[in-house]
Amino acid sequence: MKPGSVAIVGAAETTQLGKIPDASQIQLHADAALNAMADCGIGPKDIDGLACAAEWPTELAHYLGITPTWVDGTMVGGCSFMIHLRHAAAAINEGLCKTVLITHGESGRSWIGSKALGNNPASLAGQFEIPFGCLGPPTMFTIPVLRYMKAYGLTHEQLANVAVVQREWAGMNPRASQREPITVEDVLSSKMIAYPFHILECCLVTDGGGALIVTSADRIGDFPTKPVYVLGTGESVETPMISQMQDFTSSRAFRVAGAKAFEESGVSRDDVDHLMIYDAFAHLPIYGLEDLGFVEPGEAGDFIWERNTAPGGRLPVNTNGGGLSYMHSGMYGMYALQESVRQMRGTAPAQVLDAKVSVCHGVGGMFGASGTIVMSNEAA
């Protein structure tokens, strides 16, 4: 894409986050969508493009009263929304639609009106992974880490420290689910889930949603909000089987999506003021920092330990508290995007002063997919 040709003009999360026992999944999509429309002063009749995951665009279009000329139901897990944003930018630039709504809603904790994904015992993962006692992401997403630890000497303390630093950010955010400070000791003495991962190194399970409204940069005058320009985008997928990822110390999907987004944007790593890396588990920021090229392979554990990503550090990461402490409904990517937009608007609870460039990096499945967005509050 041409950097800055498209802008995010509306953004909002659901009114509530955490435990929402009085809303179904589609209503969480709608609640976020209505908040995003109110944010930028438009209604459903002004929207002609719709992207969502977990619900079909057909369901959302009908539910919200939208008549789209473009839809995208790409569903590759938690980074689907980064990829929707990338596809929306292409569609807007191609003239397929003018104003795109991207929604996410998930009743991850209360499980109201959610579609059970379930195991398909005839799929390759169903045949060659699940029968060995895999019980969801905590027992699978975590498998590569011991190999990473042996390859680079990452310590249990350094892994635990990822959760500690993110809790510091969460402490500055009134909407974060978990705000009490924690120590490395607290993490290492918390309940073991799947060695080497303790419960404080695993994401939360909550209810919520979020929505974005995107349009071409030449239409930003029609909206009252401060525009956040999309400078570059990337996407890729690797494998639905964690056992088959090429390199247990690095994600190919991360490397491909990240490189593409930086290349499109013309932004260098040194230009980045703020970074979101989808953290379903404590190792994700480590892989992300390395695979996006912010540090060399094997250096991220030290980089975080030296407080570079913490409050006051030179590269603030996961400033909302992340999936570990802010919220995690199952497909967290939308909340990472919301925090990048808040930082670019200057409205984040833990605002990074004078931040001009934010990178938002998502994972889907278990290192299965990736989407990366480079955005800025200045046109390219």
Next chain:
Amino acid sequence: MTVNPKTLPRPTPETLHFWEGTKAGKLLLQQCSVCSHIYFPPRPFCPECASRDVGIVEASGRGVLYSYVINHRLPKWIDAPYSIAVVQLDEGPRMMTNIVDVEQTPEALVLDMPVEVVFDAVTEDITLPKFRPVSGGES
């Protein structure tokens, strides 16, 4: 470890040979006749060069422990923490498995230790390939 009947593999036409193999005590991989690539999981063409000219080869059953977790969040039908592991086979491919006949602790499960396949007939139809430390190897 008891197996949940809901998570038993359901073989497809493309994978049936693998599950027939484990029932007969053989670990079967596939090899491309054009580029010699040996691969897993099963499919009737080469993922490197797309040739459909592929054959079935029996693996040595030897490999090393590549990575793992020890699951502590147990379902009702399992009574003790267990390893979910990835083994790197001598022939190249990696596969998910459980490491058996050894204590399920980080001290006993050492990365890169040699392992060998054992066949666990969990039902009449399904035999899962599992791995144990090679006897006489590191102990």
